[in-house]
Amino acid sequence: MFLVAGLGNPGEEYAKTRHNIGFMAADKIHSYYNFTPFKTKFEGLLAEGIIDGEKVLLLKPQTYMNLSGNSLDKVAGFYKIPSQNIIVIHDDKDLALGKLKAKIGGSAGGHNGLKNIDSHIGTDYNRIRIGVGSPKEHHTDTVSFVLSRFSKAEIEILEERLDFIAATINELIKKGIAQYSNLIGMHNQN
Helix, strand or coil: CEEEEECCCCCHHHCCEHHHHHHHHHHHHHHHCCCCCCEEECCEEEEEEEECCEEEEEEEECCCHHHHHHHHHHHHHHHCCCHHHEEEEEEECCCCCCCEEEEECCCCCCCHHHHHHHHHHCCCCEEEEEECCCCCCCCCCHHHHHCCECCHHHHHHHHHHHHHHHHHHHHHHHHCHHHHHHHHHHHHCC
């Protein structure tokens, strides 16, 4: 069994903001693989589905970004999902808009959602990072930037990337992070 968690903040005021790109990716995966409807469980919205024969839980923590680990830890603990079967999808302000990267482990890089997850389950889980652009490019502070909405042009770029993640998440589940990272690397060149 796998757990895929898209990070974000609950509430309409945060919809389509940079910090919520993880929720947007989870929604794409949800519709792409025809998961069950999201239900409120374990301080999050949780859905179940099958991806290439593997049972997958899809989670959107509802604890606000900085406490994402609370929900994720409860789901992983209840279903006894090991960290190598956990995939976290999140925004990255240090990557150019739409650039994707995947890795296992590493530092939280100043991302409070990841810091909280690390404090609950350690650092050895899979991460898909989605570039949301830099606050420096927009001449603003980090908090204002990650809580700002995407422009229409930015959404168009990101929609393609989110479709790519949904269409290829099965490769990560089947073949592991190294192969998936190579696949992303080829896609980033397009």
